[in-house]
Amino acid sequence: MMLETLGPTNPPPHRPALPGLDGVAPQIREAILARGQRNRVPSGQPLYRQGSPARRCYLVASGRLKLVKLHEQGKEAVFRYIGPGEITAVVAVFKEKAYPLTAVAIGDTQVVGWDRPTFMALLREYPELALHLLQVAVERLDEVQTRYLELNAEQVQQRLARALLRIMKHSGRRTPDGILIDFPLSRQELADYTGTTLYTVSRTLSAWEKNGWVASGRERITVTDPHTLVKFSETGETD
Amino acid sequence: MMLETLGPTNPPPHRPALPGLDGVAPQIREAILARGQRNRVPSGQPLYRQGSPARRCYLVASGRLKLVKLHEQGKEAVFRYIGPGEITAVVAVFKEKAYPLTAVAIGDTQVVGWDRPTFMALLREYPELALHLLQVAVERLDEVQTRYLELNAEQVQQRLARALLRIMKHSGRRTPDGILIDFPLSRQELADYTGTTLYTVSRTLSAWEKNGWVASGRERITVTDPHTLVKFSETGETD
DNA sequence: ACGTGTCGTTGCGCCGGCGCAAACAGGCCG
DNA sequence: CGGCCTGTTTGCGCCGGCGCAACGACACGT
Numbered sequence: 001m002m003l004e005t006l007g008p009t010n011p012p013p014h015r016p017a018l019p020g021l022d023g024v025a026p027q028i029r030e031a032i033l034a035r036g037q038r039n040r041v042p043s044g045q046p047l048y049r050q051g052s053p054a055r056r057c058y059l060v061a062s063g064r065l066k067l068v069k070l071h072e073q074g075k076e077a078v079f080r081y082i083g084p085g086e087i088t089a090v091v092a093v094f095k096e097k098a099y100p101l102t103a104v105a106i107g108d109t110q111v112v113g114w115d116r117p118t119f120m121a122l123l124r125e126y127p128e129l130a131l132h133l134l135q136v137a138v139e140r141l142d143e144v145q146t147r148y149l150e151l152n153a154e155q156v157q158q159r160l161a162r163a164l165l166r167i168m169k170h171s172g173r174r175t176p177d178g179i180l181i182d183f184p185l186s187r188q189e190l191a192d193y194t195g196t197t198l199y200t201v202s203r204t205l206s207a208w209e210k211n212g213w214v215a216s217g218r219e220r221i222t223v224t225d226p227h228t229l230v231k232f233s234e235t236g237e238t239d
Numbered sequence: 240m241m242l243e244t245l246g247p248t249n250p251p252p253h254r255p256a257l258p259g260l261d262g263v264a265p266q267i268r269e270a271i272l273a274r275g276q277r278n279r280v281p282s283g284q285p286l287y288r289q290g291s292p293a294r295r296c297y298l299v300a301s302g303r304l305k306l307v308k309l310h311e312q313g314k315e316a317v318f319r320y321i322g323p324g325e326i327t328a329v330v331a332v333f334k335e336k337a338y339p340l341t342a343v344a345i346g347d348t349q350v351v352g353w354d355r356p357t358f359m360a361l362l363r364e365y366p367e368l369a370l371h372l373l374q375v376a377v378e379r380l381d382e383v384q385t386r387y388l389e390l391n392a393e394q395v396q397q398r399l400a401r402a403l404l405r406i407m408k409h410s411g412r413r414t415p416d417g418i419l420i421d422f423p424l425s426r427q428e429l430a431d432y433t434g435t436t437l438y439t440v441s442r443t444l445s446a447w448e449k450n451g452w453v454a455s456g457r458e459r460i461t462v463t464d465p466h467t468l469v470k471f472s473e474t475g476e477t478d
Numbered sequence: 479a480c481g482t483g484t485c486g487t488t489g490c491g492c493c494g495g496c497g498c499a500a501a502c503a504g505g506c507c508g
Numbered sequence: 509c510g511g512c513c514t515g516t517t518t519g520c521g522c523c524g525g526c527g528c529a530a531c532g533a534c535a536c537g538t
Contacts, residue, residue: 069384073475075392079384091381094374100381123370130369131362135333137376142330142339144383145308145318151390152434153310156495187516195391197496202517218504218515236312395525426486436526441487457485457534 021059022085023132032122032129033059036112041065041105050102054092056113060084063109064171064183068192069101078193079144081106081171081183090133093119106183154236156196157204161233163194164214168223177215178224186219260298261324262371271361271368272298275351280304280344289341293331295352299323302348303410303422307431308340317432318383320345320410320422329372332358345422393475395435396443400472402433403453407462416454417463425458 021029038061041047047058050070064083070076079101082088091097093116114122123130150159164181172179187198187205194201205221208214213225213232223229232238260268277300280286286297289309299321306319306327318340321327330336332355353361362369389398403420411418426437426444433440444460447453452464452471462468471477 069388071388071392073392075388077384077388077391079387090373091377094377100384124366127363127366127369130366130373134329134369134373134376137373137380138330138333141376141380141383144380144387145316145339148318148383148387148390149308149310149314149316151387152316153312153314186514198516199497199518200495203495206517425484437486438488438527439525442525445487455486 021087021129021132023135024126024128028126028128032126033112035118035122036114039111039113041109041111043105043107043109045105047103047105047109047111048089048099050100051098054089054097054099056115057087057089057092057119058103058111058113059087061110061112064106065103065109065111066106066189067101067103076192077195078189080140081167083171087133087136090137092116093123151195156194156200158233158236159194160190160196160201160204161229163190164221164223165226165229165233167193168226172223175222178222179226180220180222184219185221190221260326260368260371262374263365263367267365267367271365272351274357274361275353278350278352280348280350282344282346282348284344286342286344286348286350287328287338289339290337293328293336293338295354296326296328296331296358297342297350297352298326300349300351303345304342304348304350305345305428306340306342315431316434317428319379320406322410326372326375329376331355332362390434395433395439397472397475398433399429399435399440399443400468402429403460403462404465404468404472406432407465411462414461417461418465419459419461423458424460429460 021032024032036059039047039058041063047065048054048056050068060082062084064081065088066078067080067082067088068076068078088103089099091100123133150162154162167181167185168179171181171183173182174180187201191198191201205214205216208229209216211225211228213223213229215222215224260271263271275298278286278297280302286304287293287295289307301323304321304327305317306321307315307317309315327342328338330339362372389401393401406420406424407418410420410422412421413419426440430437430440444453444455447468448455450464450467452462452468454461454463
């Protein structure tokens with residue numbers, strides 16, 4: 001077991017041992033996975049880079065990927081943290097395009113990759129796959145649109161609450177103290193996810209810690225009072 | 240001709256008479272269109288509403304739809320203006336969900352609609368359709384992500400420039416004075432599209448009009464100096 | 479022509495949150 | 509153990525842009 005360098009990257013317990021493509025019939029899934037190439041990405045390394053030609057798409061087998069989009073003038077936006085069973089870079093299947101964003105490994109990560117011709121063949125061979133991907137794409141579109149609306153209608157603190165809860169639901173683990181986000185997450189990264197600065201995140205988390213809503217340490221956050229935080233994320237009001 | 244109440248809604252000249260689903264083979268397209276129901280939406284009326292159960296998806300045959308997402312506390316975000324040949328509300332095909340946004344007609348608009356079972360059958364019958372939709376979804380996802388990043392990294396004026404150019408490319412018409420956006424577009428709508436307020440839009444357009452970059456009237460905008468505007472939209476600098 | 483309603487413009491004051499700077503905290507290595 | 513590196517905290521000043529309010533401009537109906 002050499003994957004343990006960064007703490008537990010435990011897959012949620014309900015997932016299968018060889019994870020992937022939830023929502024596709026098992027035997028088809030096996031056939032599809034068999035045609036891909038396994039690949040290991042060390043922690044912190046990019047799997048693919050925004051701007052470089054998109055030749056392959058990937059499925060996370062174990063570990064976690066952070067999907068970020070960079071802006072010329074320095075800023076960057078974090079769109080998703082994806083885990084086992086989730087797919088990324090479907091753009092690669094169409095045309096000769098560039099990756100629209102960058103995927104970097106959070107903790108040691110294993111992926112399965114397909115090149116364009118192979119994946120195209122799979123799509124034609126298994127229409128179910130195309131339907132599954134369409135559904136995923138539509139869901140993600142909805143999520144980004146929701147976040148766009150929030151970014152332009154809500155105050156920073158409200159967005160930060162939503163961000164914490166969203167990440168918590170997707171990657172949280174129950175502990176005695178509350179729900180722990182089980183991968184290293186810095187103030188800067190939360191700021192990039194929320195659309196603000198690390199200063200504001202820091203100040204806000206400090207305040208919430210005084211309120212007893214969260215407990216936090218270096219790159220480590222536990223939500224101790226989810227209920228109150230949910231209420232705040234919906235109303236934007238402390239009361 | 241009773242459609243002329245709101246000015247010309249001329250389809251781009253290169254589109255076919257019965258428009259739709261660019262990118263799908265013509266005979267398949269005909270078969271698909273034949274299975275849908277035509278429907279007319281008067282100017283200003285909603286085709287479907289955010290929050291109500293999503294039972295049908297639609298293709299624009301003629302006219303134009305504005306896709307908006309509303310926020311509880313009053314604000315709203317405009318995501319797209321779609322025209323002939325473009326599809327919307329693909330969510331309706333999966334599960335029993337609610338529409339994630341509202342579509343309202345800009346000018347008198349004709350659409351073709353399919354209910355869930357019919358469209359599902361079509362998807363299974365014509366795998367090419369699913370692939371086309373997947374591609375469209377991925378493209379839109381990319382666009383929204385791009386706009387999200389801009390919203391959180393760029394100043395209002397820069398975003399406004401990008402918005403104008405984007406709408407111009409998609410719905411512009413050449414005139415002697417420059418490129419005219421050929422549907423009524425108020426300051427408020429531009430603000431909702433850009434993520435700002437009508438005040439700021441008004442001030443900015445006034446300034447640009449002094450510079451000779453645009454000419455504008457009541458719900459009517461012409462880009463007179465696209466080149467300079469493009470440069471500004473990329474650098475954010477006047478020089 | 480005149481009233482009315484809708485949309486656009488602009489002056490002004492205010493504030494959320496950015497961002498520099500400086501100090502602090504914890505993990506890691508020699 | 510002490511130094512170092514990286515992440516975090518907090519004080520403080522500044523400013524982009526919001527939003528009220530008041531006015532102006534244009535389109536339309538009768």
